Amino acid sequence: MKARQKRLVFVGLAVLGVAAASTLALTALKGNISYFFSPSQVVANEAPQDHVFRIGGLVTEGTVRREGDGLTVHFDVTDNAETVKVAYTGILPDLFSEGKGVVAKGRLGPDGVFLAEEVLAKHDEEYMPPEVASTLKTTHAEGVAETAIQASEATN
Amino acid sequence: MSEFLSQGGYGFFVWGAYGMVAVLLVAEVLQLRAQRRTIWSRLGRLTRMRDTGGTE
Amino acid sequence: MTLNWFKFASPASFYPIAGRLIPVFWILTLLLLAIGLYWGFFETASKLGGSNPQKEYYRIIFIHVPSAWMSMWLYIVLVGWAAIGLVFNTRLSFMMANAVAPTGAIFTFLALWTGAFWGRPSWGTYWDWDPRLTSELVLFFLYIGYIALHSAIDDTRRADRASALLAIVGLIMVPVIFWSINCPDPNQCAALHQRSNLTRIDGNILFSMLTMTLAFWMYGFAATFMRLRSIILTREAENTWVQELLNARRQA
Numbered sequence: 001m002k003a004r005q006k007r008l009v010f011v012g013l014a015v016l017g018v019a020a021a022s023t024l025a026l027t028a029l030k031g032n033i034s035y036f037f038s039p040s041q042v043v044a045n046e047a048p049q050d051h052v053f054r055i056g057g058l059v060t061e062g063t064v065r066r067e068g069d070g071l072t073v074h075f076d077v078t079d080n081a082e083t084v085k086v087a088y089t090g091i092l093p094d095l096f097s098e099g100k101g102v103v104a105k106g107r108l109g110p111d112g113v114f115l116a117e118e119v120l121a122k123h124d125e126e127y128m129p130p131e132v133a134s135t136l137k138t139t140h141a142e143g144v145a146e147t148a149i150q151a152s153e154a155t156n
Numbered sequence: 157m158s159e160f161l162s163q164g165g166y167g168f169f170v171w172g173a174y175g176m177v178a179v180l181l182v183a184e185v186l187q188l189r190a191q192r193r194t195i196w197s198r199l200g201r202l203t204r205m206r207d208t209g210g211t212e
Numbered sequence: 213m214t215l216n217w218f219k220f221a222s223p224a225s226f227y228p229i230a231g232r233l234i235p236v237f238w239i240l241t242l243l244l245l246a247i248g249l250y251w252g253f254f255e256t257a258s259k260l261g262g263s264n265p266q267k268e269y270y271r272i273i274f275i276h277v278p279s280a281w282m283s284m285w286l287y288i289v290l291v292g293w294a295a296i297g298l299v300f301n302t303r304l305s306f307m308m309a310n311a312v313a314p315t316g317a318i319f320t321f322l323a324l325w326t327g328a329f330w331g332r333p334s335w336g337t338y339w340d341w342d343p344r345l346t347s348e349l350v351l352f353f354l355y356i357g358y359i360a361l362h363s364a365i366d367d368t369r370r371a372d373r374a375s376a377l378l379a380i381v382g383l384i385m386v387p388v389i390f391w392s393i394n395c396p397d398p399n400q401c402a403a404l405h406q407r408s409n410l411t412r413i414d415g416n417i418l419f420s421m422l423t424m425t426l427a428f429w430m431y432g433f434a435a436t437f438m439r440l441r442s443i444i445l446t447r448e449a450e451n452t453w454v455q456e457l458l459n460a461r462r463q464a
Contacts, residue, residue, distance in 0.1 A: 169329045
């Protein structure tokens with residue numbers, strides 16, 4: 001490759017790199033990246049009715065049910081103020097569990113059930129072996145409390 | 157040993173991650189050594205050309 | 213200590229110093245890697261409990277966190293040298309910045325890769341437009357942009373200055389992007405990646421993670437100094453000391 005062609009390629013790459021970085025910066029500032037709606041917002045009809053969005057909250061205790069075929073799972077998402085029913089067909093992530101944080105992407109069905117095409121589990125900053133870990137009761141309470149705080153900030 | 161490789165069934169993810177780290181860091185070192193060799197041989201060639209006062 | 217620092221600022225005087233330090237850094241790297249990896253795989257629980265009950269895949273932490281921290285640290289080092297070069301017009305400073313960039317880029321890629329392989333089993337996805345992940349991706353683009361821009365400009369001095377400016381602008385952009393996505397209104401954005409908190413990590417896990425971080429840091433020094441010496445030889449080729457080194461090598 002001639003020297004000038006090489007330069008052109010490098011300049012092109014550099015420009016692309018900066019352009020990509022700036023584009024991300026601008027879209028980020030517009031708040032388009034990584035948003036979700038809380039169950040309270042969904043219940044208040046603030047979430048889009050006709051296209052894909054994300055809902056985030058905690059998985060309500062005791063609500064995880066598998067359908068007869070074993071492939072579809074139902075659970076409730078809550079922000080300790082309102083609750084939304086979710087249906088999902090697929091493999092749940094390892095950290096998905098009742099009382100823990102979850103983010104689901106999908107659409108709201110006509111009957112108010114959120115039909116998820118993707119379910120992601122969240123986790124906190126603790127890394128402890130099982131015998132040393134804080135008791136399930138304490139951490140569950142912490143997690144619930146923190147989500148409640150976030151939710152009340154959200155609805156205020 | 158098979159337990160170690162399997163990593164609870166998550167071997168693909170664990171070794172996929174560790175493997176890439178090993179590959180890239182080793183590759184980087186090998187590239188740096190090759191670069192150094194090239195520079196010395198290039199310097200040697202230039203000096204020889206200059207000393208003999210013409211094309212080799 | 214009255215040391216003439218500017219003496220060390222010359223490529224000619226730093227070249228042999230770097231040469232003597234490289235093997236030391238390699239020994240430290242290998243030692244720390246051995247300790248860190250052994251401890252991480254054999255002195256820690258295979259599964260976690262409590263509020264974050266991760267399975268064996270959590271062990272990616274021992275290479276993911278060190279990679280991420282090094283990617284950020286090396287970028288700060290790069291910008292530091294670039295700024296010193298711009299202000300003091302010292303040759304070695306720009307050479308240091310250029311020596312650091314590729315290693316920094318590699319660590320950034322590894323942070324993203326190891327993060328992806330950790331995210332898939334734990335969260336359920338290889339990628340998310342979360343503040344931390346997105347900022348790290350931007351950092352990767354900045355490293356690549358720096359290297360590409362420098363290669364694109366023929367005149368070394370102008371290349372040094374242009375890429376130095378890009379790096380400094382980038383340093384401002386990263387926290388802006390991070391804080392704008394991690395915005396205070398929880399309605400508008402979500403973070404998948406948790407906040408970091410070293411106080412809630414088990415002692416054995418923390419020890420291994422920090423040992424691996426140190427190992428990566430020593431590796432960073434070794435690789436950067438190796439690259440620096442090549443850069444010095446290339447840029448200073450016309451100088452007498454390089455010619456003398458060449459003759460000494462020929463006779464050896």
